[in-house]
Amino acid sequence: MLLDCVIIGGGPSGLNASLVLGRARKKVILFDENKLRNAVTHESHGFITRDGIKPSEFKRIAREDLMNYPDITMENQRVTDIKKENDAFVVRAEDGRRFRSRKVLLATGLKDELPAIEGIHQFYGKTLFSCPFCDGWELRDRPLVLISEDNRAFHMAKMISNWSNNLAVCTNGNLIFSEEQKEILIRKQIRVFDDEIAALEGESGRLAKIKFRNGNELFRAGGFVTTGLTQAAPFAEVLGCKMNNMGGIETDTLGRTNIEGVYASGDNSILAPSQLIIAASEGSKAAIGIVHDLVNEDF
Structure with a gap:
């Protein structure tokens, strides 16, 4: 089966992107190895209706929301490799399975170095x-x-x-x-x-x-x-994505990278403040960009 999009990263950006794509009736797999940047955080703030929520509780509620949409599949495992073959991206999971997708969204986030x-x-x-x-x-x-x-x-x-x-x-x-x-x-x-x-x-x-x-x-x-910031996963470099001068993935306003079919959202860019609500909104914008491009291609 050819998927519409593989999303790598189950933080607020990847979760919100999955929601928007699922509501647009796109076939999506969300890969989440559950290694969140805010794992040490006891409360998350600044997200209206969710101020003070525990990151684990936010994630539980978000995943429940995604279960309402039949075209969204969640895989609780790590992606080990991505490459492009012909007109599709081939994504290899930790368990050895391979998935083919028209688009890839990198929502893998950053790592803090104290x-x-x-x-x-x-x-x-x-x-x-x-x-x-x-x-x-x-x-x-x-x-x-x-x-x-x-x-x-x-x-x-x-x-x-x-x-x-x-x-x-x-x-x-x-x-x-x-x-x-x-x-x-x-x-x-x-x-x-x-x-x-x-x-x-x-x-x-x-x-x-x-x-x-x-x-x-x-x-x-x-x-x-102030912490050092590095990409949490190597896939942007592997795919040839252009990076900005802060070490983030360079995108346009809808998450498109310089590699056709590859998108990025969330903390990946390093340019926006690292807040829950901003990461979620970046995921939403990237998903809208993906739907926009898929629809135009099909026409």
């Missing part, structure tokens, strides 16, 4: 986060820290100051601010610590203090960290 700081993993997703729009409200008015080793720090510090006027920036030994930027932060009473960090300390996921290698300590109740 700075190599002792103790950071026990706080990430509990009191240390990457997105102030997602978690700033819960940390409002507390003494916060921003841990950043690159030039995103200045922008992030400005954003985080919206939720707390007690903010310190730790660069872990990296000199990333210009003199002008430092002066601006000082005027806003945002302290900058350029010392190397020895460890983060606290209990039960609650950050309490940052210990520096020079022996100094900084007491903080939570905060944010």
Whole structure:
């Protein structure tokens, strides 16, 4: 059987794309190996009617929605290979089965790479986060820290100051601010610590203090960290998709890549903020683009 679309990735983008395609009566298989970027997150925010929902609960409800549409099949396994043969994409699953499809949507998302700081993993997703729009409200008015080793720090510090006027920036030994930027932060009473960090300390996921290698300590109740971002799967590179200067997959407004028949949506592009509602909307737009192209081809 020739499918209309294979969707790789069962996060909010892939789930919403499946819904739109299923409602358009397109034959779809959604591959989901259940390795979500927000697996450490206890609550997701900013999605109207779903504010504060657990990611696992969001996914359960979404999959229930998809079961209403007979043309959607869900495969709880990993895709191991994709290649194009003649006019179709051949997708190989982990169990060895091969599926042929007219289109492929990459909704595989990104992986976060945390700075190599002792103790950071026990706080990430509990009191240390990457997105102030997602978690700033819960940390409002507390003494916060921003841990950043690159030039995103200045922008992030400005954003985080919206939720707390007690903010310190730790660069872990990296000199990333210009003199002008430092002066601006000082005027806003945002302290900058350029010392190397020895460890983060606290209990039960609650950050309490940052210990520096020079022996100094900084007491903080939570905060944010800028993470490294890499593609969670190699398929964009395998298929020859063009990447943008941030390492994301380059697409048009409807998710089309430079490879005909290959689409991408969600966090893949790295250009949009990583929020549940944005990823879901990107999946919807890409699905609309796929239906548009399928219909035009059939005419």
